[in-house]
Amino acid sequence: MATEVLRGESGLRGSNIDALFHPSSVAVVGATPKQGHVGYVIMVNLLGKFKGKVFLVNPRYDSINGVKCYKGLTDVDDEVDLAVIAVPAPVVPQVVVDAVKKGVKALIIISGGFSEVGDEGRRLEDEVRSIIKDSKVRVLGPNCIGVYNAENGLDTFFLPEDRMGRPPKGPIALISQSGAVAAAILDWASRRKLGIGLAVNYGNKIDVSESELLEYFAGNPNVKVITMYMEGLKYPGEGLRFLETARKVAQVKPVIVYKAGRTKASVHAVASHTAALAGDYEIYRGAFRQAGLIEANSVREMFDLAKALATQPLPRGKRVLVLTDSGGMGIQAVDTLSTLGLEVPELPETMQSMLRKYLPPLAIVRNPVDVTGSATDEYYKIVLDSILPTSYVDMALIVALMQIPGLTPNLVNYIIDAKRYGKPMVVVSFGGSALMEKFNDALENSGIPVYATPDRGARALWALVEYSRIRKMLREEVE
Amino acid sequence: MATEVLRGESGLRGSNIDALFHPSSVAVVGATPKQGHVGYVIMVNLLGKFKGKVFLVNPRYDSINGVKCYKGLTDVDDEVDLAVIAVPAPVVPQVVVDAVKKGVKALIIISGGFSEVGDEGRRLEDEVRSIIKDSKVRVLGPNCIGVYNAENGLDTFFLPEDRMGRPPKGPIALISQSGAVAAAILDWASRRKLGIGLAVNYGNKIDVSESELLEYFAGNPNVKVITMYMEGLKYPGEGLRFLETARKVAQVKPVIVYKAGRTKASVHAVASHTAALAGDYEIYRGAFRQAGLIEANSVREMFDLAKALATQPLPRGKRVLVLTDSGGMGIQAVDTLSTLGLEVPELPETMQSMLRKYLPPLAIVRNPVDVTGSATDEYYKIVLDSILPTSYVDMALIVALMQIPGLTPNLVNYIIDAKRYGKPMVVVSFGGSALMEKFNDALENSGIPVYATPDRGARALWALVEYSRIRKMLREEVE
Numbered sequence: 002m003a004t005e006v007l008r009g010e011s012g013l014r015g016s017n018i019d020a021l022f023h024p025s026s027v028a029v030v031g032a033t034p035k036q037g038h039v040g041y042v043i044m045v046n047l048l049g050k051f052k053g054k055v056f057l058v059n060p061r062y063d064s065i066n067g068v069k070c071y072k073g074l075t076d077v078d079d080e081v082d083l084a085v086i087a088v089p090a091p092v093v094p095q096v097v098v099d100a101v102k103k104g105v106k107a108l109i110i111i112s113g114g115f116s117e118v119g120d121e122g123r124r125l126e127d128e129v130r131s132i133i134k135d136s137k138v139r140v141l142g143p144n145c146i147g148v149y150n151a152e153n154g155l156d157t158f159f160l161p162e163d164r165m166g167r168p169p170k171g172p173i174a175l176i177s178q179s180g181a182v183a184a185a186i187l188d189w190a191s192r193r194k195l196g197i198g199l200a201v202n203y204g205n206k207i208d209v210s211e212s213e214l215l216e217y218f219a220g221n222p223n224v225k226v227i228t229m230y231m232e233g234l235k236y237p238g239e240g241l242r243f244l245e246t247a248r249k250v251a252q253v254k255p256v257i258v259y260k261a262g263r264t265k266a267s268v269h270a271v272a273s274h275t276a277a278l279a280g281d282y283e284i285y286r287g288a289f290r291q292a293g294l295i296e297a298n299s300v301r302e303m304f305d306l307a308k309a310l311a312t313q314p315l316p317r318g319k320r321v322l323v324l325t326d327s328g329g330m331g332i333q334a335v336d337t338l339s340t341l342g343l344e345v346p347e348l349p350e351t352m353q354s355m356l357r358k359y360l361p362p363l364a365i366v367r368n369p370v371d372v373t374g375s376a377t378d379e380y381y382k383i384v385l386d387s388i389l390p391t392s393y394v395d396m397a398l399i400v401a402l403m404q405i406p407g408l409t410p411n412l413v414n415y416i417i418d419a420k421r422y423g424k425p426m427v428v429v430s431f432g433g434s435a436l437m438e439k440f441n442d443a444l445e446n447s448g449i450p451v452y453a454t455p456d457r458g459a460r461a462l463w464a465l466v467e468y469s470r471i472r473k474m475l476r477e478e479v480e
Numbered sequence: 481m482a483t484e485v486l487r488g489e490s491g492l493r494g495s496n497i498d499a500l501f502h503p504s505s506v507a508v509v510g511a512t513p514k515q516g517h518v519g520y521v522i523m524v525n526l527l528g529k530f531k532g533k534v535f536l537v538n539p540r541y542d543s544i545n546g547v548k549c550y551k552g553l554t555d556v557d558d559e560v561d562l563a564v565i566a567v568p569a570p571v572v573p574q575v576v577v578d579a580v581k582k583g584v585k586a587l588i589i590i591s592g593g594f595s596e597v598g599d600e601g602r603r604l605e606d607e608v609r610s611i612i613k614d615s616k617v618r619v620l621g622p623n624c625i626g627v628y629n630a631e632n633g634l635d636t637f638f639l640p641e642d643r644m645g646r647p648p649k650g651p652i653a654l655i656s657q658s659g660a661v662a663a664a665i666l667d668w669a670s671r672r673k674l675g676i677g678l679a680v681n682y683g684n685k686i687d688v689s690e691s692e693l694l695e696y697f698a699g700n701p702n703v704k705v706i707t708m709y710m711e712g713l714k715y716p717g718e719g720l721r722f723l724e725t726a727r728k729v730a731q732v733k734p735v736i737v738y739k740a741g742r743t744k745a746s747v748h749a750v751a752s753h754t755a756a757l758a759g760d761y762e763i764y765r766g767a768f769r770q771a772g773l774i775e776a777n778s779v780r781e782m783f784d785l786a787k788a789l790a791t792q793p794l795p796r797g798k799r800v801l802v803l804t805d806s807g808g809m810g811i812q813a814v815d816t817l818s819t820l821g822l823e824v825p826e827l828p829e830t831m832q833s834m835l836r837k838y839l840p841p842l843a844i845v846r847n848p849v850d851v852t853g854s855a856t857d858e859y860y861k862i863v864l865d866s867i868l869p870t871s872y873v874d875m876a877l878i879v880a881l882m883q884i885p886g887l888t889p890n891l892v893n894y895i896i897d898a899k900r901y902g903k904p905m906v907v908v909s910f911g912g913s914a915l916m917e918k919f920n921d922a923l924e925n926s927g928i929p930v931y932a933t934p935d936r937g938a939r940a941l942w943a944l945v946e947y948s949r950i951r952k953m954l955r956e957e958v959e
Contacts, residue, residue, distance in 0.1 A: 037885065113842075117842070118841070118842065160885060161885070163913060163914070163915060164882065164883050164884075164885060164913060165883045165911070165913065166911075166912050166913055177808075178808070179806065179807060179808030180853070181805065181806035181807070181808060181809070181853055181881055181883070182806060182809060184881070185809070185883055185910045185911050186910075188883055188910075188911035188912045188913055188916070189910055189911050189912045189932075190912070191912050192911075192912025192913075193912070230808070232808065232811060261812045261815060262811050262815065263815045263819075264814065264815050264818040264819060266814050266815075266817070266818035266823075266824055267811045267814035267815050269846065270807065270810055270811045270814055270844075270846075270848050270850075271811055273844045273846070274807030274808065274810070274844075274850065275807065275808075298935075299812070299935050300812075300933060301933055326660065327658065327660035327661060327664070328658065328749065328752065328753030328754070329657070329658030329660060329661035329709070329711065329740060329753065329754075330660070330661065330664075331749055331753070332740045332741050332749045332750055332753060333740045333779075335743065335745050335746040335749055336740060336741065336742045336743050336745075336746050338745070339743040339745035339746070340742075340743060344745075345745055362597070363592075363596070365749075365752045365753075367748065367752070371749075371752070371753065374659070374660055402660055402663070402664050403643065404639050404643050404660070404663045404664055404667050405660070406516065406639065406640070406643060431664045431665075431668055431779075432644070432664050432667035432668050432671075433645050433667045433669070433670050433671025433672070434642060434643060434644065434645055434667055434671075436643065437667070453668075453780070454778055454779060454780055456777075
């Protein structure tokens with residue numbers, strides 16, 4: 002499998018797992034005209050957005066809001082790739098039997114009321130397991146919020162748009178062990194126009210696991226970075242499989258994980274929440290490191306890092322040019338960079354005297370290069386074009402406080418021009434004016450990640466260096 | 481002085497330092513009709529907003545934009561409390577001579593071109609020092625951005641409103657060693673409606689130091705929390721004075737400091753930027769701790785903590801009720817709380833069975849109390865009203881993900897009602913919908929601080945526990 006994954010041609014493309022994300026047709030089992038119900042929200046979202054066929058299934062209706070409704074899955078007079086199931090738990094086994102009979106490729110069981118509620122639910126879960134055992138159908142859930150795919154409009158996140166915004170298409174995929182955390186992340190990302198194009202929550206995972214989802218995203222060419230929110234693994238033996246898969250995936254694309262349930266105090270809470278084993282965090286940490294996963298310390302940090310990894314080339318070394326219009330912000334950047342093991346090398350004297358010629362007398366040309374509060378767009382251009390093409394630095398952290406009166410939105414073009422040097426760049430922009438928002442949006446639309454504070458920008462560069470190291474390490478081991 | 485400070489009656493109220501913040505009349509020396517110039521922006525801002533008399537001074541004009549202009553400070557036919565000086569550095573000494581002659585109480589020397597540029601500038605600085613030596617006039621600067629006072633409209637931050645928004649009145653004061661950092665903070669705070677009612681940047685500090693500013697804010701009854709952005713102290717002997725002052729001030733109100741220039745790599749950058757001695761960060765850290773300062777690790781964290789300290793009562797112990805509608809978010813909160821030494825105690829069995837009666841079967845009643853994705857506003861009310869009045873917990877961290885369909889903005893009222901129990905509360909709300917923004921705004925307007933992620937909310941509660949400890953420690957030492 003390693004070679005397949007390396008080529009980005011995982012066997013899972015075109016498999017039944019693919020039907021969870023790219024079905025041609027979807028049946029909503031439990032569609033209903035009752036507003037606010039889960040089956041209603043999913044039905045409305047799919048009818049409105051999904052680029053494929055949608056069938057409604059509910060024995061109680063002949064039609065819902067003018068759309069034909071089938072009594073059962075087996076009554077649908079067309080192929081069904083994916084069935085989304087939102088019916089009471091006790092009814093689920095019969096629906097799964099029908100799905101197998103119908104030849105449905107994949108199921109998303111949204112319904113709760115399984116092992117998370119006790120023995121009766123556990124029995125139902127076992128029943129579903131035995132029904133699917135000898136078939137090829139793949140099952141996501143139960144007790145999950147399902148799948149979001151910005152590309153084809155597949156969306157089983159059963160929250161209306163006014164509660165939860167949907168992010169735009171983009172290169173970031175999210176695998177979340179918590180449904181509510183996934184929903185909150187998508188809502189947050191939509192506001193920031195952050196491209197989480199694919200998201201999935203796997204609930205009680207009686208079949209499809211995080212390992213398979215990881216492997217699937219590795220083979221999906223639209224995905225450039227995989228993010229994971231994880232509380233803990235659940236079943237015996239899962240750990241080894243997960244880590245083996247992660248090692249293979251990390252060779253082809255970066256995987257960032259945020260593990261909650263790190264402390265003794267939260268172990269019980271994890272057990273109550275996802276029935277997972279939070280375990281000893283240090284053991285997880287060590288394993289993540291060995292597997293080549295990049296660890297984040299919060300949900301927000303996970304996407305700070307993802308933004309850079311999705312847009313920037315990998316650096317050849319760890320030397321950073323810090324270019325700033327505020328000495329204070331430059332110092333903060335250097336603090337974090339050097340704490341994280343990156344370097345801010347002093348520039349050679351020849352380079353310093355060259356810069357001195359073109360910059361105003363108060364500018365500081367050592368690195369951090371401080372073009373000061375009297376900066377204009379041109380000063381940034383001069384520094385970027387003089388230093389980035391040289392072999393003195395491997396990447397740039399650019400602080401541009403738009404409060405400085407000499408800066409204009411044209412600065413964006415100079416920064417974008419500097420992409421031609423093929424070195425990673427991140428921009429730090431802090432404030433609240435409309436002018437600044439415009440500046441930030443223009444940069445992010447052109448693939449330059451923007452961070453509010455120097456420590457966040459510095460950490461994003463660290464992630465690039467770290468992934469560079471990981472990929473080298475893993476590929477050397479393969480050879 | 482300790483007792484005065486303890487009573488909040490610092491001798492500095494009514495002193496000439498007070499004239500830096502609460503003058504009855506201000507003269508703008510270097511007023512000009514030339515748009516974009518520093519003297520122009522300050523003049524326009526003061527004429528437009530300052531609640532007091534404004535005099536323009538510039539020998540080249542009889543009037544500017546229809547307002548009378550005086551040749552020199554001594555020509556003003558009224559008392560001048562404060563002179564804001566924005567003229568070329570070589571002219572500054574003569575202006576200071578005039579100011580002393582005129583009996584002006586305080587000066588803000590905005591002009592750059594002093595010790596930060598070299599020997600000639602250093603000579604000018606010495607000249608100004610010797611002019612003021614035997615007078616009572618107090619000088620802020622030179623090479624500074626001055627003062628912002630939301631209350632009376634005194635505003636020498638020479639950036640137009642479209643570049644830098646101004647925050648509303650409020651209980652937070654900012655003392656910043658960097659002008660650009662201060663400007664960026666105010667711009668950022670204005671967007672978030674964060675009440676930084678007073679801000680000051682002291683530049684080369686030939687006279688008024690951070691110690692005196694700290695002492696002054698301690699005695700200002702409008703200030704509830706003092707925040708400091710610091711790169712390093714500058715003159716020999718300053719350290720002791722600063723720490724003695726800080727110890728006294730920390731007895732009456734919380735002081736939060738963010739120190740930049742923490743690493744060997746940034747020491748040079750600090751020297752170039754503010755000519756300060758970044759020094760060994762561990763020495764600063766130890767001293768901050770002894771002096772009872774609360775340390776933040778970034779500009780943003782400084783205001784996360786300030787928001788809680790400005791609005792919440794101090795807790796009696798360190799036991800936290802975590803109430804959440806998302807198990808995952810609850811776990812993240814517990815992780816940070818316990819890492820910071822706070823406790824999330826299990827609730828007694830009697831309390832748990834009582835909650836079980838009123839909450840749905842899937843709810844988890846141990847603590848974190850998880851009212852789950854089927855939560856309604858009432859579940860929050862039941863938990864808050866049952867647990868907060870008891871002696872089992874000292875404060876609450878409330879996670880309310882507004883993606884959950886059962887929640888409405890009315891939840892705000894239940895949370896506000898719970899203020900009557902006299903225990904600190906913070907709310908974690910993560911997402912991006914308009915509904916969420918409304919919810920967050922309503923809470924913050926009622927004095928309940930809101931944080932986007934559980935780790936930030938947890939850290940805010942930590943700051944309350946920490947300040948509680950500090951105040952006890954310092955007051956016991958005084959007795």
